Amino acid sequence: xxxxxxxxxxxFRESLRGYLAERSPTKEVRRxxxxxxxxEREGWARMNAEMGLAAVRIPExxxxxxxxxxxxxxxxxxxxxxxxxxxxxxxxxxxxxAILQAGxxxxxxxxxxxxxxxDVVGTLAWVEDSGRWDAEGTTLSAVRDGAGWRLDGHKxxxxxxxxxxxxxxxxxxxxxxxxxxxxxxxxxxxxxxxxDPTRKLARLAFAGVPAALLGEDGGAAGPFGRVMTEAxxxxxxxxxxxxxxxxxxxxxxAKMRMQFGKVIAGFQSMKHxxxxxxxxxxxxxxxxxxxxxxxxxxxxxxxxxxxxxxAAASEAYLQTAIHAVQIHGxxxxxxxxxxxxxxxxxxxxxxxxxxxxxxxxxxMQAMVEGA
Amino acid sequence: xxxxxGSEAGVRAEVRAWLAENWDPALxxxxxxxxxxxxxxxxxxxxxxxYGREMPEAMVPVIEEEFDQAGAIxxxxxxxxxxxxxxxxxxxxxxxxxxxxxxxxxxEDTWCQLFSEPGSGSDVAGAVTRxxxxxxxxxxxxxxxxxxxxxxxHWGLLLARTNWDxxxxxxxxxxxxxxxxxxxxxxxxxxxxxxxSFNQVFLxxxxxxxxxxxxxxxDGWTVTNTTLxxxxxxxxxxxxxxxxxxxPERIYGEERDEIAVALEPYRWYPxxxxxxxxxxxxAIETGAIHDPVVRQEVGKLLVMARCAExxxxxxxxxxxxxxxxxxxxxxxxxxxxVVARAAARVHTQITGAGALLAGPEAAAGGTVAExxxxxxxxxxxxxxxxxxxxxxxxxVLGMPREPSEDTKKPFRDVPRNTVG
Numbered sequence: 001x002x003x004x005x006x007x008x009x010x011x012f013r014e015s016l017r018g019y020l021a022e023r024s025p026t027k028e029v030r031r032x033x034x035x036x037x038x039x040e041r042e043g044w045a046r047m048n049a050e051m052g053l054a055a056v057r058i059p060e061x062x063x064x065x066x067x068x069x070x071x072x073x074x075x076x077x078x079x080x081x082x083x084x085x086x087x088x089x090x091x092x093x094x095x096x097x098a099i100l101q102a103g104x105x106x107x108x109x110x111x112x113x114x115x116x117x118x119d120v121v122g123t124l125a126w127v128e129d130s131g132r133w134d135a136e137g138t139t140l141s142a143v144r145d146g147a148g149w150r151l152d153g154h155k156x157x158x159x160x161x162x163x164x165x166x167x168x169x170x171x172x173x174x175x176x177x178x179x180x181x182x183x184x185x186x187x188x189x190x191x192x193x194x195x196d197p198t199r200k201l202a203r204l205a206f207a208g209v210p211a212a213l214l215g216e217d218g219g220a221a222g223p224f225g226r227v228m229t230e231a232x233x234x235x236x237x238x239x240x241x242x243x244x245x246x247x248x249x250x251x252x253x254a255k256m257r258m259q260f261g262k263v264i265a266g267f268q269s270m271k272h273x274x275x276x277x278x279x280x281x282x283x284x285x286x287x288x289x290x291x292x293x294x295x296x297x298x299x300x301x302x303x304x305x306x307x308x309x310x311a312a313a314s315e316a317y318l319q320t321a322i323h324a325v326q327i328h329g330x331x332x333x334x335x336x337x338x339x340x341x342x343x344x345x346x347x348x349x350x351x352x353x354x355x356x357x358x359x360x361x362x363x364m365q366a367m368v369e370g371a
Numbered sequence: 372x373x374x375x376x377g378s379e380a381g382v383r384a385e386v387r388a389w390l391a392e393n394w395d396p397a398l399x400x401x402x403x404x405x406x407x408x409x410x411x412x413x414x415x416x417x418x419x420x421x422y423g424r425e426m427p428e429a430m431v432p433v434i435e436e437e438f439d440q441a442g443a444i445x446x447x448x449x450x451x452x453x454x455x456x457x458x459x460x461x462x463x464x465x466x467x468x469x470x471x472x473x474x475x476x477x478x479e480d481t482w483c484q485l486f487s488e489p490g491s492g493s494d495v496a497g498a499v500t501r502x503x504x505x506x507x508x509x510x511x512x513x514x515x516x517x518x519x520x521x522x523x524x525h526w527g528l529l530l531a532r533t534n535w536d537x538x539x540x541x542x543x544x545x546x547x548x549x550x551x552x553x554x555x556x557x558x559x560x561x562x563x564x565x566x567x568s569f570n571q572v573f574l575x576x577x578x579x580x581x582x583x584x585x586x587x588x589x590d591g592w593t594v595t596n597t598t599l600x601x602x603x604x605x606x607x608x609x610x611x612x613x614x615x616x617x618x619p620e621r622i623y624g625e626e627r628d629e630i631a632v633a634l635e636p637y638r639w640y641p642x643x644x645x646x647x648x649x650x651x652x653x654a655i656e657t658g659a660i661h662d663p664v665v666r667q668e669v670g671k672l673l674v675m676a677r678c679a680e681x682x683x684x685x686x687x688x689x690x691x692x693x694x695x696x697x698x699x700x701x702x703x704x705x706x707x708x709v710v711a712r713a714a715a716r717v718h719t720q721i722t723g724a725g726a727l728l729a730g731p732e733a734a735a736g737g738t739v740a741e742x743x744x745x746x747x748x749x750x751x752x753x754x755x756x757x758x759x760x761x762x763x764x765x766x767v768l769g770m771p772r773e774p775s776e777d778t779k780k781p782f783r784d785v786p787r788n789t790v791g
Contacts, residue, residue, distance in 0.1 A: 003681070003688035251768055266771035271764030278763060279702045279709075286681035286699065287674075311674045360670030367651065367673075368660055 002293050009074060016078045019051060024082040026338050029198055032085035033341075036191055037163045038200035039085045047086065048118030054092040055116040058100075063113030069230070073237035073292040080241030083198045083341055087121045090160040093234045094227070095122025098168040101223035101230075102179045102215035111166065111181065123164040124227070125155035125204055133354040135224050140171040140206060142180060142213075149173075149180060149213055151206040157352075161202030162191045168214060169206075175218025180211035196348035198341060229306045232353050233295055236288040236309035239349045243281045243317040246342045250277070250324040257329075270327065277323050284309075284316035304366045307359040314349070314356040321346040382430050386412055386437045394443040396618070400625035404446055404477040413446035413476055414456075421460065421468055422476060429691070442616060444626050447478030449633045450520065455482040455528055457601040459547075462586045462594045467547065471526070478629055483524035483550065485515040485572060486595065490788035493758050495530070495599075496540050496592055497777075497787060500574060502531035509546065509579040511554070514571065517752075519636050521557045521570035524550045529579070530595050533588050535783040542782050543591035547583045554578060564744040568636035602753070603704075642738065642745040643752075644707060645714025647676045649742075650721070653735065659721040668720055672713045679706040698767050705759045708750040715746040 005013070023043070032039055047053050057072040058064025072092070079088060096115050099108055099122075114120030130137045140153030151171055161167065164184045171178060188205040215223060251274055254265040264270050291309035294302045321343040325332040332339045350356070389412060395403065407413040408422045415434055417423020426434075438445055456475045459467050474480040491497035500513025511531055521527070527548045534542035548555070554577030559567040586594050615627040654660040654669050686699045719726045722734045729740035750756040764770040777785040 001684075003684040004692055004694070251770075255770065263771065266774075268761070268773070271768075271770050272757070272760040274768050274770065275705070275760035275763040278698055278768065279705055282699050282702055283675070283678035283682050283706060286685050287678045289685070290681045308674050308677050311670070312678050356674075357667060360667055360674060363673065364660075364666050364670050368655060 033197035058116040063116040068296040076238040077241035080238035081245040090123035094124035122166040125158040126170040142171040155204040177220040179214040196344040232306040232310040233291040236313035239313040246324040250327040280316040284312040287312045307363040311356040311359040317346040396620040408476040446476040451482040485529040511577040540592040545585040545591035545594035642741040645711035711749040
């Protein structure tokens, strides 16, 4: 297992960090989070033209760049740092991941180039009102209709679900769990108000919506499980990027803020808190990096590593956000201060794809057979 | 040296050829190590003049692989002797290097570290053991504590105050002291877990000859930091404990004995670290694994322990690539401490009422009780968690240093403990 980044990867991170700092300053985040869509096609198209963001992990045969999870996770970490308002997670991680895992050769060739170029924005709709993150909670039903299928039911907490062009949907057929693709415009959908305004969620209603089967009828359980593992790793990497940014901002503030005649960074309670924050963030980073490398190396323990990474990131990000507000004091509780933007992403990401408790339980189930 | 110098394949071929020619398990341990030390292959990164070959750190794993392959024993490398060697190499005189380095490498001499005192634990520079130059020698009086293997050591690395009018850090000097002399008396120190792994050392008119000061009078703090830096460097938690080979030849037996003696004081260290490895097997064996609350606590611990392990590996990988140490390299000790405390809590949960017992009838043959009573040491020994946090905040995060009341004025005017 590799435990460090290559010089090329470090250089990639550095150039991306510079680019995103320019493209996504907090002012831009605040502007986009006030829109209903939460992102803009023009900006998304420009970023893909300039940096090929969505293409990175899609194989070259399907119009992508053919890099691995390690590279994609470097991107996510950097996007998490700046709270980039873009459909990257929905499209390049969830939708592309589901198509790669479940799709036939012809489907991959048809669907992935659009996602890779950024022209098509996809997402994955699997959770329902029950809030269950696993496939067991799926009640949306699919029935054959001539050469195609029709979907009835609903999906909830769908990331960018109200703006996506292409929605991959998890449903049930007579044969069992199956994945479908539907045209976003064919679905009755509305944005829901989320706790994190920088990542929009939607509720989708399906009443006989025409759909195409993705992969095999009744064969979605395996591919879907693998997509969830990948998504947990990707989200964990995005989260540690945000956590590190919060930690650094809180440190910079503590070094500047004067009270009792000196900078508050000089008080031992602040120093010890910052040392603990560094430890928590670095430990979570290590787990996130390890899990990405495990996916690239096809490690048999990939799902365990993913759950460790998500559990660690969930606690570290939120805890860092809590500390960051506290270190800023009163100003940290205001809308004008930037800390709350990351606090909200931390809270939403803690819950998204299952919280730390759920992932610890998954890890335990994987480690202890029959227990 | 040969034209092969510098390339990995060249070094590999060279060391292999040397071993083929020289390694002989029929030799005695000291005889072999003497030959090895003189060849430079025992400490390849050391200077050519002093038992080394001036090779880069990156070649060490290559050379070690060849030794393993041949079944060849290396130079003596466990215990305080390694810190003594590094310190003498950095600051010692040629006379000191000649007198000590070879016997360190052969394992003939063992060493101990005389830094901590009853009145100065975290504040090592507050040492009050006194060294005075009388006639033509240094005369030492004071008390040291937490000294591992002092009762066996031939030599001690001694930090003592030689100037009471200088500020705290500038009145210290560093000596090599002969432990086998009438002025040195060693007694064991019993710990709360029942073991007695360390000693107290009483120095009463103990003698150090003038040539056994390391560096100059007043420069002791600099030298001490060299020793401490090497101590921290060896504490990343990944270093496997040396086991020795179970091969039959006498030389392997001699090495096994050496390892057993050197490691005896550290027998309970796995317990001190919390025995995370035992948590899951014990949870399964006791059935506690079926309790959802226990499952979550076990899960929390295992997540934390794996994260700490990944972080140590990250730090090690960065070091091996020659990258400057990132923050991940400074966190190991603090993380180990958090993990150990969590492990003690989980062991208690799993064991339930059985955690009331100690000794052979207790859970896991007394191991659980030993864990519960050993873990408190982990956040103290080798720099308390509080000191670790200060170091991280100041050196890694660039936060202001602790205000010091004691570093500007003459040390004799600094308030200090009256006991001990």
